[in-house]
Amino acid sequence: MGFLQNLFNGPFGAIYGVLVIVCIVHLFVRRNDLYWLAILFLIPYIGAIAYFITQVLPELRGARVLEAVESLKPAGMRVKDLERQLEELPTAQNRILLALAYRDAGQLERAEELLTQTRQGVFRSDPHVTYDLADVKFRAGKLEETQGLLRELLEAAPEELRGRGRLLLARTLETLGSTEEAETLYNSAISSFSGEEARYWYAAFLKAQGKLEEAGKQVAALERNVKRASNQYRYSQREWLDKARKLP
Numbered sequence: 001m002g003f004l005q006n007l008f009n010g011p012f013g014a015i016y017g018v019l020v021i022v023c024i025v026h027l028f029v030r031r032n033d034l035y036w037l038a039i040l041f042l043i044p045y046i047g048a049i050a051y052f053i054t055q056v057l058p059e060l061r062g063a064r065v066l067e068a069v070e071s072l073k074p075a076g077m078r079v080k081d082l083e084r085q086l087e088e089l090p091t092a093q094n095r096i097l098l099a100l101a102y103r104d105a106g107q108l109e110r111a112e113e114l115l116t117q118t119r120q121g122v123f124r125s126d127p128h129v130t131y132d133l134a135d136v137k138f139r140a141g142k143l144e145e146t147q148g149l150l151r152e153l154l155e156a157a158p159e160e161l162r163g164r165g166r167l168l169l170a171r172t173l174e175t176l177g178s179t180e181e182a183e184t185l186y187n188s189a190i191s192s193f194s195g196e197e198a199r200y201w202y203a204a205f206l207k208a209q210g211k212l213e214e215a216g217k218q219v220a221a222l223e224r225n226v227k228r229a230s231n232q233y234r235y236s237q238r239e240w241l242d243k244a245r246k247l248p
Contacts, residue, residue, distance in 0.1 A: 016045060023051045055231055075105035092118050100132065108140040127157050131165060138172055146172045163193030167201060174205055183209075196222045196240040207247055219244045 020040060027036055036055070039047040082098040095118045102111035115133040123129050134149040150169040157165050170185035186202040193199075199222045206215035226234050226241050234241075 016048065019048045019052060022056065023048050026056050027051070075101070079105050079107070092123060096129065096132065099136070103132075103136050103139065108136055111136045112140065125156075127153055127161050131157075131161055131168070134165075134168060138168060143172050143176050147176070159192075160194075163189050163198060167193060167198045170205075171201060174208075179205075179209065196225060196237045196244075199225075200240040200244050203244060204247060215247070219247065 023040055024037070027034075027040075036047075036051055040051060041047070043050075079098070079101045082094065082101045086094040086098050095114050099111045099114035099118070102108070102114065112133065115129060115136060119126070119129045119133060130149055130153045134146050134153065137143075137149065138146040147169065150165055150172065154162065154165050154169065166185045166189035170182045170189055173179075173182040173185065182205065186198065186205055189198040190202060199218050203215045203218035203222070206212075206218060222241060222244050226237050229237070
């Protein structure tokens, strides 16, 4: 006990104490391996510094920091900022950004209107605008229109959009009651989707269909994928891991 007190009472005691607290909170929030806890206390200073450099620092790179700061803004503030930006510079890109902000704020009619306006001329066949519009229509419950847009998209979608398009179409068809085609698309989406979202929704679909054993296998695969992956991947996929663990 006296040894630990000396560590925290030393010339850098306050800084070291804050660093240790940050590392411990991060360890439990990210569900990192518990051997790090032993390292933090058995190897003073070096253990905390090593944890911070290898586990925390990769999550604090520029783009992610900016994204995190931006995400802290209330939805209404982001909308106002982007409305002002569009007024000053009325480009297609700014319309898309504002439409997505409307979508995230739950203003689906405005989002749909802006994306529909944008999907004209050279943007008529733009796969990203088509996907965003389909996503908004899905959230608004316009499932037949969503299905039409996604089938059009998947005919010529670039590779990076195929997984997302298949997943959204699978969810659309599931809601419409076309479960057989939905299951085929879920399977296809998993193989072409970057991340664990598709596997989560497939597991939820299987549970809804009463296929509990198969659903459990998908949840186990999701957990295994995240556990074995890099810290950045684990950080980016924590939402789907948490949701998978809470499936009824």
